[in-house]
Amino acid sequence: MSAADRNRVDRDVRVDWRTCLSLVGAVMVALVVPLLATAGVAVVSGEPPTPFLVTAGLTLVVGLAFGRYERGDLGAREGYLIVALVWLAIAVVGAVPFVLAGNGTLASPVNALFESTSGVTTTGATVVENFDAHGRAVHLWRAILQWMGGLGILVIAVAVLSQLSVGGAQLMETESQTQDVNKLTPSIEQTARLLGGIYAGLTGLMVLSWLALGALGLGSEVTLFDAVAHAFTAVSTAGFSPRAGSLGAFSPAVQWVTIPFMFTGATNFVLLYYLTQGDPSRLLDSDEFRFYAGVVCFLTALTAGFLFVSGQFAAVEPTLRHALFQVVSILTTTGYATVDFNVWSPAAKHVLFLAMFSGGMAGSTTCSIKTLRWIVVVKSFRRDLFTEIHPDAIRPVRLSGRVVDEGVIKDIYAYVLLSVVVFVLLTVFVVTDAARAGVTVDEFTALGAAAATFLNIGPAFGDAGPYGDYAFFPRTTRMAFIVLMWVGRIEIVPVLVLLTPAYWRS
């Protein structure tokens, strides 16, 4: 491109896309490391490492090419583009090994991209029909994609989203998030490293506790591979499992031990940092944490009650365990299952459907709407009821003692409304598209699948249930799911911003 041409383009486009591409290139170059590691595992397991080596080579070349763009200063505008592009790039790179390996349903490019997007967005919805058709390396790659997705959202949430006015993300600032993070370390880079450290530490702890259970004879079926693959997808609240039976393939002890890791993965990592520094009061005094824990307890009691009434399980322990596990798994947006909850009574199933819309705490790896937004909605609604009786009263909404800005409350209402609208539209699309393609999709399955993908949960109900898969949906529906998993993970707004003409012009 000649200098004159470049000047003309720059005049029209006000976003520094070169810098964005250059940074995306850097991320792609970094992806070579996990790709090579997976190739190594393939060699050890006696599987062909070629798909991963080839992908690594391609990624390196493309990444280096992008990286050659000149880097300038990053502004808010570039932030939106980077967030959107990074997730897209990892999803595309992640899909390549599946296609190259060419096994089972993952051989089709759409399915490969679905699986990869579901991985990196920490969704956990799968199109794998036969789990044995894929080698260990492919299963490990699925887990690694989710682990990277979880780490990415932690870093992005702190470093980028909190700087942009993404609905509710500024709230992290009022909610003691960014401010305290800034206090503990001066730079975003250091903060990201600290949070990443906690994330890695939790993952390591889970691997060790699974292995310990195996060694103690409480989970004889646990292998090192299982421990690592599940630790990668539990702490990231993502939910892929190399086993067709998900967590149902393991002993009750292993299932019990996994619950706190999913729960912690959906807890605000900044508050976890203070916990590791010997200051549990910040976590325990946080309004949002109490709300989150309260919602988990309430929905668990409800589910256990319905299961007990319908006589699903004979004894008390399995009733409690399965109720708690499923509620935590769905609410934290992980998506494991210890049992096929499809066969539960409608009441219990609908409680799980309700849990899909909660999500865990902001500032964690969780997806969905998040308890932070819900607690603000609840508090501001209660405030509105109060001012109904006392029209002159001024009553700010407080979160853990700090005042929430009225503008932020408005953004949060807008976000919740937007989420519900997108969810309804997606459901309607799923049903109509299935009718067009002649596939039978009942309404509850459509509702479940729309929520499970757009809110990044994973398993839904019906054929897309915990022991089912998404491969039966028409191609167009699967493509819509791919787009909406991506949109949902980066909190809708950055994508919508990219679609406004004003974003690209001055």
Added chain:
Amino acid sequence: MRVVIVGAGEVGSTIAESLAGSHDVVVVDVDTERVESLTYSLDVLPVEGDGTDVDTLAEADVGDADMLIASTDDDETNIVTCGAAKVLGDAFTIARTKSPKYLKAWERAQGAFGVDFMVCTDLLTAEAIVGLAGLPTAQDVDTFADGLVQMTEFEIPAESPVAGQTVAEADRFDSLTFVGIIRGDEVIVPQGTTELRGGDDVVAIGSPESMRLFSSSIAPEEQGPEDVVIVGGGEIGFQTARLLEERGFTPRLVEQDEDRARWLAEHLPNTTVLNSDATDQDLLERENVGLADVVVAALENDQQNLLGTLLAKRMGADRAIAVVDTGNFTELFEAVGIDVAVSPRKVTAEEITRFTRARRAENVAIIEGDQAEVLEFEVDADSILVDRPIRESAVDFPESVVIGAITRDGEFVTPRGDTVVREGDHVVVFTETDVLETVTEQL
């Protein structure tokens, strides 16, 4: 003693008035007329000029002064004046501030800004209001010895069961001493046989708990107040609400300015802030202000405070406390039905006056109409009290002096005839104003 007072406003002239008789007083003010009118009524030396200007201070001979009191209406001016005075000499500097923010900094490092003592008018006023709000029938409340001892002036209503009882009958509380009865213009030192009459003001000294008990024996039908409404969200209103919150109340606060109301709501988590005009009858009815136990008016001026509290009283509020800036209005307010009028000027003067005594009292409370004072002293080796039972030393000091309370090592001691006072004890003493000089020397 040579005292320089900077600022001849309400507070400055009150202080000048009380000091002019016994000290050399210099008054500095930028306003020529104010300084002139002061010299006509008081024996003070006027200096016209800006107190923050070193030349002006030099003209007032601050270098040789023993004390400088900066009492203008502007916080920053007062602080800078003290700082400038420190450059010229070693006068003891007192700054009056309205906002507690400077007090916060000063309390961390006393002597900061070149200020030796800082008096925060609005905070003191709020403390006085909160003390009064908690005690039905109390007219004046002051705390001594870090809050261990409380002085309260109670008005005995005619229908009170206490009216008609003798002091011995009414005083059923161990850690409480009746130190004075004010009947009209007369101060009576109570004896066991003295009869309490309706309309008397009884001055009692004792533990805060005993004050609450006595208060409920004066007015048994009055429960402790729960519902407090504050009108006016200025600094005094804000501090009052804050202090009430600290004591577990959930007050309501009415503020007219929307931005200020929002600010207040954000800083007072347990207060319901209402954004409205406090004299709007619709609002008062909508919010059931008539059912309130206590209504506090801390609006911008005396007229509004009077109107606000009268409206609330008319609607049925139990008790009305109004802030009165103009000292002379105190009695007028109380005459038209306001239960207590609190004057920021008076509470400020009480704080500052103690530094001007020959021996510095730890705390001073001036009883209504300046007829008597309650003082707190630390007993030193020269005191006539030291190492003697009170029965013996009482013979040596004037009759109109009563020892109300003693604190020893942070513990409350009820003074009885055989109590032996030790060096280092804090005594809280009631004394008539005319024997003040003698008492301060003896004790």
